[in-house]
Amino acid sequence: QIQLAESGGGSLQVGESLTLSCQPSRSISNFDEMGWYRQFAGKQRELVASISRDGGNTVYDYDVKGRSTIYKHNFNDTLVLKIDNLKSEDSAVYYCNGVIVTNKGWQRYRNNYWGQGTLVTVSS
Numbered sequence: 001q002i003q004l005a006e007s008g009g010g011s012l013q014v015g016e017s018l019t020l021s022c023q024p025s026r027s028i029s030n031f032d033e034m035g036w037y038r039q040f041a042g043k044q045r046e047l048v049a050s051i052s053r054d055g056g057n058t059v060y061d062y063d064v065k066g067r068s069t070i071y072k073h074n075f076n077d078t079l080v081l082k083i084d085n086l087k088s089e090d091s092a093v094y095y096c097n098g099v100i101v102t103n104k105g106w107q108r109y110r111n112n113y114w115g116q117g118t119l120v121t122v123s124s
Contacts, residue, residue, distance in 0.1 A: 002024060002025055002026050002098065002100075002113045003024065003025040003113075003115075004022055004023070004024045004025075004096045004097075004098055004113055004114060004115035005022065005023050005024075005025075005096075005115060005116075006020060006021070006022050006094065006095070006096045006115040006116070006117065006118040007020070007021050007022075007023075007118065008020040008021050008118065009094060009118030009119050009120045010119075010120065010121070011121045011122075011123065012086055012120070012121070012122050012123075013086070013122070013123060013124070014086055014087060014088055014122055014123070014124045015085055015086060016086050016122075017082060017083065017084045017085075017086065018081075018082065018083045018086055018090070018120060018122075019080065019081070019082045020036065020080065020081045020082075020094055020096075020118065020120075021073075021076075021078045021079070021080050022034075022036075022078060022079040022080075022081075022096030022115060023076075023077065023078045023079075024077075024079075024096075024098055024113070027077055028072055028074070028077055028078070028079060028098075029053075030100060031053065031098040031099060031100055032052075032053050032099050032100055032101045033050060033051070033052060033053065033098075033099040034050065034051055034072070034079045034096070034097065034098045034099070035047060035048070035049060035050030035051065035059075035070070035096075035097045035099075036048040036049050036050075036070065036079075036081040036094055036095065036096060036097070037094070037095045037097055038090075038092035038093065038094045038095070038120075039092055039093045039095065039117070040091075040092045041092075045095060046061065047059070047061055048060070048061050048064055048068070048081065048083075048094070049061065049064065049068055049070035049081060050070070050097075051070045051071065051072065051079070055071065055072050058070055063089070064083055064090075067083060067084045067085045068081065068082060068083040068084065069081070069082045070082075079096060079098075081094070086122045087122060088122050088123065088124060089122075090120065090122050091120060091121050091122045091123075092119075092120060093117040093118065093119050093120070094117065094118050094119075094120055095114055095115050095116075095117045095118075096114070096115035097112060097113065097114055097115075098112075098113045099111065099112055099113075100113070
């Protein structure tokens, strides 16, 4: 079973920067896609940012676009998300996600793997 371990959450102040790291039990090169999601209290999990296998394509949620960066740290074999200029609305549980696509016959499966989540609290 593939495991993803997040680190970097905690309590921060408005305007500070957040850096989250995710280290999978398998090399990040095994994943077809990786990303960060967050879940607000009482809400469904939503995408924050994602990155393609080769790192060439990234997608950001509107709320963090322009102040966040997702990238793969190949030397450390980790996935990193940095969010600058934090807002109180960024408070949530953040989850690392990895996708491995497999083919069985003509069917294609997206196998999703999740970390346990790390709590981020932003206060003023």
